[in-house]
Amino acid sequence: MKHKMFFSALIVLTVSLLTAGSALAENRAGAFTLSPMAGGYLFEGDQNIEHKNRLNFGLGLGYNITENWGVEAVFNYIDSAKQKTAAGNNEFDGFLYRLEALYHFLPENALVPYIAVGGGTLDLNPEMGHHDDTYGASYGVGVKYFVSESVALRLDARHFIGFDQSVDEGHSTNNNLLYTGGLTFLIGGHKAPPAPRDSDGDGVTDDLDRCPSTPKGIAVDASGCPIDSDGDGVPDYLDKCPDTPKGVAVNSMGCEQDSDGDGVVDSKDKCPGTPKGVAVDASGCPLDSDGDGVADHLDKCPNTPKGAPVDINGCPLDSDGDGVYDYLDKCPGTPKGVTVDEKGCPISFTLQVEFDFNKADVRPIYHNNLKEAADFIRKYPAQQILVAGHTDSRGADKYNQELSQRRAENVRKYLIGKFGISADKLVAKGYGETQPIATNDTDAGRQKNRRVEVICCTVIPK
Template identity: 25%
Template sequence: MKKLLMTSLVCSSVLFAANSEYKYEVTPMISGAITEGNLDLDRNYANAGISLGFNLDDSMFDQIELGILRTLDDVDYKNSNQDTAVTRVFTNVIKEYSLNAKSSLYALAGLGVEVYDNEQFGNETGPFANYGFGYKYKLDNDMAIKADVRHLVSFDNGNNNLLYTVGLAIPFGKKAAPAPIMKEEPKPVVIEEPKKVEEPKVLDSDNDGVIDSLDQCPDTMRGANVDKNGCIVMLDLEVHFPIDSSIIDEKYKHRIKEFAEFLNKHPKLKATIEGHTDYTGTEKYNLWLSKRRANSAFEALKKYDVDPARLKTIGYGETRPKATNKTKEGRAQNRRIEATVSK
């Protein structure tokens, strides 16, 4: 029996490789025993054994332990030339209490049977209960060193034994990885996209930033600044001029026509045509030139049947630049006309 235990200790260390995800844990261990003084046995003797742990999920306990310990040498009876070997088979439930990533305390409790090869002086084979406390330290290879103290109490006569054990816990039985069932699920999610048809209430037909359900002026011209009701407040006519010119180029006539049609469609609206320049020239001259540019737009709108009484002109000269005057491109943007619309 002694040779079998020692062989188990060696073989288990070789056969079971460390795994971070496992179902089971085998622990070769050595133990010392301190007997109660009235048992007529040596007070201290050594044991060796092995335990198998079943790791639990969804339970108040973390592990169930099944184990066996047997004396390394026969234990002498006091005042006698007789001796005996002692074998203990036990099962315990174990609860761990983590201290940090590597260390934990644990408590255990359970039942077992102790077998005396030579029953003498009231030392008889029978059941016992035990409880204990231990410390577990995880190594980098997922194995762990375990040490604990266990108090054994015999059912038959109430005799007490104290065991202290040290073991090397080796995990095995890798848990199955979850099947990749989710990979085909994105397709049904994409099918939900037809729900976008239900979004007419958030449409913005004239792209003025106010949705149709709130837009009181649903046909606002492109590029216009609108109020919270979607009605035009300011419009960049996107008409630009060469340096020192107030003549509207043919390529901008369509924009003037578009604005005229908008005004004719909304006869209650009035417009102030604003002229602007870059900072080329004197301030006085630029003011005069900006008024001429506003008047050019005024005359062009009249040709498209806009009532002159609904139009005003004003020139701001170089005082309201839209872009920087330090570049050629910026100055070109500043030579422009805009319109402010009101009721």
């Protein structure tokens, strides 16, 4: 139970460390500290002490060597308790004397967490007349919250480890927990310098303010001078023409001339620098009669239909390079080299030639079909035609791959030899049993899978 409470205190103090905020108060170097405290003292379970959680009162006297490091001597009085011994119950008071070194984190903040390490003596003073002194080490954590420059609220948790218990207690160490809350008063020390003054109330301190007489309510930059958003030399609160383009000459009100002479002053000119003599609209931008985003004086295709995407010259785009403008292209993104019709869509022709089981010879019943394929290729010349061979699933994978390649090669040779199709247009590729178009569980399905496909027009897979 004691350890759970101790670790709970650690968690609380860790959260305090992570959420600490800034304040003018701080842990001053050179200051003496006086800390009245009160809390509880938990005895080890096997010390035979009734009501182990006892009330305690403490007083600490310390000195801050630096903002981070300090030392503190603490006296704690532990309220009377009873201890069971062989001779009976002894009633006693406890006195704990500690000397600790403290290290403070974030000493310039209002919330200052710290850790403590030290040692001391626990004196249990039975009424029977003898003292039971225990020497030990202490360590723990704490946090101070400064409510003013010299007063802070304080929470502490310490683990006291006693090393010299009597032999008849059956062990050599006891682990006790001390937890307290109280106040810390700082006396003397080096106080934080006074806050810098801001005479004109613009949010920039006098030592950094390059424009110390800025009128009230005027937005200023980091140097305390009125903001000049458009950089024309006239501050915003006097500028009658904000958003003046950089570098344009202006008058005392911040308004510029018509630099490009297009009839629109620079403060309203959305297109400064328009060439002389070019017709412009009310915003000073060159006219774009066909609305394609290219001004008339640069447009090489001035009558482009509305909404058609164009290049820098104002001419319709042909993104896929198939010879059909994008706004007319019904099949955008056609691969390079694919033959298309007037709508930009690929022209396709697929012929399937089936084969007998374990055969690669072209069956005569497909000669007329292959003639149709040759006629189509002549009418719509393409860069390459795919001749794809396939098998059913019977047989080894390697053998089926070789058989499908032979089937594709035989169809390719037939088209070249019989119809004079250019050899470089026909690419034979075997796919084995990897691309069935029907089930391989029936004779009819396997027959359909024993095939060669003449596919025009397509991009040949690598």
